[in-house]
Amino acid sequence: xxxxxxxxxxxxxxxxTNECARHFxxxxxxxxxxLHRYKLRHKVEQxxxxxxxxxxxxxxxxxxQRCENPKNKRYLSYGGRGITVCDDWKGVYGFLNFCKxxxxxxxxEGLSLDRxxxxxxxxxxxxxxxxxxxxxxxxxxxVLVTYKGISLTLKxxxxxxxxxxxxxxxxxxxxxxxxEVIEGKLTLSSRRKI
Numbered sequence: 322x323x324x325x326x327x328x329x330x331x332x333x334x335x336x337x338t339n340e341c342a343r344h345f346x347x348x349x350x351x352x353x354x355x356l357h358r359y360k361l362r363h364k365v366e367q368x369x370x371x372x373x374x375x376x377x378x379x380x381x382x383x384x385x386q387r388c389e390n391p392k393n394k395r396y397l398s399y400g401g402r403g404i405t406v407c408d409d410w411k412g413v414y415g416f417l418n419f420c421k422x423x424x425x426x427x428x429x430e431g432l433s434l435d436r437x438x439x440x441x442x443x444x445x446x447x448x449x450x451x452x453x454x455x456x457x458x459x460x461x462x463x464v465l466v467t468y469k470g471i472s473l474t475l476k477x478x479x480x481x482x483x484x485x486x487x488x489x490x491x492x493x494x495x496x497x498x499x500x501e502v503i504e505g506k507l508t509l510s511s512r513r514k515i
Contacts, residue, residue, distance in 0.1 A: 407444035
């Protein structure tokens with residue numbers, strides 16, 4: 322399809338680079354070069370790139386990379402085990418939707434994006450903004466210890482009891498029961514096993 326720059330300029334305002342390339346019958350790379358060479362604004366630039374250097378944009382990009390890019394060093398722990406990003410947070414309006422959700426759900430600079438259920442993907446229903454400590458307590462590698470009906474991570478027990486974390490961790494890895502991890506004594510039956 323033949324085109325002129327004015328026609329391309331009008332079309333690009335409403336369409337992404339990919340859509341422009343298909344419409345005008347050229348490759349994505351050739352279209353990207355044209356748009357760049359003539360400094361033509363297109364839909365993706367207008368929607369997603371206006372906050373490119375903000376922390377929120379970095380969080381959004383990193384979330385997508387972990388889930389969608391097999392070359393990302395953290396892909397195996399996310400996309401590789403089925404963690405996905407919801408459709409609302411992808412595509413041309415993905416960042417705007419993510420940004421709006423974040424602002425409505427307590428985002429501030431000191432908080433981290435956390436999934437409530439670690440086996441489910443990133444979506445408005447499964448995400449929240451929390452302090453780093455809360456996120457650390459929600460890792461799937463955490464060791465939970467139940468004592469007197471209360472289940473907490475080793476770090477939470479350490480803070481609650483005033484016992485060094487390394488002491489509780491050592492007891493756990495030596496095979497102590499949950500009660501022994503907290504109380505610090507081996508029961509007679511446990512001594513026989515060791």
